[in-house]
Amino acid sequence: MNKNKRKQWRVFGLIFPSLFWLVVFFAIPLILVLAMSFGERGTYGGVIWNFNLENFARFFDFSDxxxxxxxxRTLYIAAITTLVSFLIGYPMAFWIASQPEKRRNSLLMMLMLPFWTNFLVRTYAWILILRDQGVINTIWAGHFHNAVVWLVAVLPGLPLDWLVQATSNPLPLFGTNLAIIIGLTYGWLPDMVLPCYAAIERFDGSLVEAAQDLYANRVQAFFRVIFPLTLPGVVAGSILVFIPSLGAYVTPDLLGGAKSVMIGNIIYSQFMSARDYPFGAAISFVLMALMLAGTLFYFRFTVAGQKGEPGHD
Amino acid sequence: MTKRLNPQAMKTPFRFKIGRYILTAHGLLSYVFLYAPIIILIIFSFNASKFVTGRWHGFTLIWYQKLFVDEAIGAALRNSLYISLVATFVSTIFGTMVSLAMERYNFWGKMPFDALLYLPIIIPDIAMAVMLLLFFVMVKIPLGKLTIIISHIAFDISFVAIVVRARLAQFDSALEEAAQDLYANNWKTFRYVTFPLLMPGILAGALLAFTLSLDDFVITFFTAGPGSSTLPLRIYSLVKLGVTPEINALSAVMLLASFLLVVLSVWLQKGGDGKVDFM
Structure with missing residues (x-):
């Protein structure tokens, strides 16, 4: 009995610091935001705590x-980012998994290395590449333009006037949805590759042989055996890319323009410039609800996927 | 001399060989995609021109020299190190303690607490930033280094706990039982058996927390006050003013520091069991 009490105290002692910190500096602020999203902005920027759904109605207003x-747009950008990450990441994972074990480890290490560097720095690198005076446009509107002009001067008969026209202006890359999608794909690609890789690596190769014994060709074997069985990895990777893309702030802020504002940016402006805390809280609420739905789906799907798998491994 | 045919190559139809080449080319190009921006960024930190375009104007180290005499960057670096070190120290202790409790004991309310422990990892940065800002404003804690440290500890604990718990889960409890058989009490068992064996995991967790703290922008951005600018905040405000080669130099230094930290942490984890966990 006494020993049991001592054990209880020990557990409590081990948990207490983290429990205290996470309750006071995480759970309470979280509840505060959720509660505030039903409030109203006061005249001097304060908050009036009257329960209403005004903020949500304003956000989901079909007339305005x-x-x-x-x-x-945020859902669209996050979805395209997820799709592009899949199209790049799945074959990449497949390739890594087909390498000898030693090289596989170095390739995974090389995949993670940029992932652990500063996100801001990585986004900044894309500004250098995509902006009007950037690397791509220096080549396009500089070197390539000069080459085309020279070619037309040397061989006047060539029908290249349209190319001279096109290369005389920089490509509109910077400040567009495309730039954000590139930046987000770059940022979260490893999150797609790793779960796909884990699923492909675990895959039992004898199943392909079985399919081929049943006269499936390689394409059929892939689409009817390999891909369905590695789908849980794809779903896991998709959620891991989709959720942070939804909540993106830095990427649209630095690579996007006035026409490519995302949810993260309006949350920022509600808190930092408009000072409408309740409305900003309501938008955060929507974002967190989406995130929670995605996470639940993730656990549902991956846990169910593992249960449904044949008993190898 | 007769040429030996590879039986595998004979069986492989030509069509599939092409597929294999495409897969390899795709794989290599994906790595180019991952590294090209970083390499371009570093190359242009050595470019002898005030303007960062696609043109090369010769090699220089002047942007690095400017970096080291920049007082604002020096102050930001000191803030960053101070904040990250304090946050890492506290969260490593808290995170290790909570890991021991979660992996070793069952207790009332363990499930919801587990969820609370994971939530800071999956919640979007911007949402966590907003709620902490609101909280600090409401309870009237002045924004500054203290609020940044508090916020960093709040997300670092969860990451430390994940790493240390993974280590604890593969822990051989027979070693502890052996110590107890040799009349070691609980404290001695922990001090001389559990703790040394757990050390690589704790260090890896601490390094992860340190890296995350050092690199964090969004949460720091919302919870910072006047005079508490960190390196990422400094980079952000410089980028907002315009692209300059000094930012490239600063970025290159930060990239190098992160690379070293990652290599160190992988090496530490390898030292334990030869297995590398990629998060």
Missing amino acids: PLYLRIFG
Whole structure:
């Protein structure tokens, strides 16, 4: 009995510092934001705690779809980012998994190395590449333009006037949705590759042989055996890319323009410039609800996927 | 001399060989995609021109020299190191303690607490930043280094706990039982058996927390006050003013520091069991 008490005290002692910290500096602020999203902005920037759904109605207002449009764009950018990450990441994972073990480890290490460097720095690198005076446009509107002009001067008969025209202006890359999608894909690609890799690496190769014994060709073997069985990895990777893309702030802020604002940016402006805390809290609420739905889906799907797998490993 | 045919190559149809080449080319190009921006960034930190475009104007180290005499960057670096070190120290202790409890004992309310422990990892940065800002404003804690440290500890604990718990889960409890058989009490068992064996995991967790603290921008951005600018905040405000080769030099130094930290942490984890965990 006494020993049991001592054990209880020991557990409590071990947990208490983290429990205290996470309750006071995480759970309470979280509840505060959720509660505030139902409040109203006071005249001097304060908060009036009257329970209403005004903020949510303003966000999902179909007659004035300012925020709804930003919401839609955010979902669109996050979805395209996830798709592009899959198209790049899945074959990449496949290739890594087909390498000898030693090289596989170095390749994984090389995949993670940029991932652990500063996100801001990595985004800044893309400014250098994509902006009007950047690397791509120096080549496009500089070197390539000069080459085309020279070619036309040497061989006047060539129908290249349209190319001279096109290369005389920089490509509109910077400040567009495309730039954000590139930046986000770059940022979260390892999150797609790793779960795909884990699923492909675990895959039992004898299943392909079985399929081929049943006269499946390689394409059929891939689409009807390999891909369905590695799908849990794809779903896990997709969620891991989709969720941070939804909440992106730095990427649209640095690579996007006025026409490519995302949810993260409006949350920022509600708190830092408009000082409408309740509305900003409501938008955060929507973002967190999406994140929570994604996470639940993730656990559902991956846990179910592991259960449904044949008993190898 | 007769040429030996590879039986595998004979069986492989030509079509599939092409597929294999495409897969390899794709794999290599993906790594180019991952590293090209970083390499371009570093190359242009050595470019002898005030303007960062695609043109090369000769080699120089002047941007690095400017970096080392920049007082604002020096102050930001000191703030960054101070904040990261304090946050790492506290969160490593708290995170290790909570890991021991979670992996060794069952107790009332363990499930919801487990969820609370994971939540800071999956919640979007911007949401966590916003709620901490609101909280600090409401309880009237002045924004500054203290609020940044508090916020960093709040997310670092979870990451430390994940790493240390992974280590504890593969821990051989027979070693502890052996110590107890040799009349070691609980404290001695922990001090001379559990703790040394756990050390690589704790160090890896601490390094992860340190890296995350050092690199964090969004949460720091919201919870910082006047005079508490960190390196990422400094880079951000410089980038907002315009692209300059000094930012490239600063970025290159930060990249190098992160690379070293990652290599160190992988090496530490390898030292334990030869297995590398990629998060």
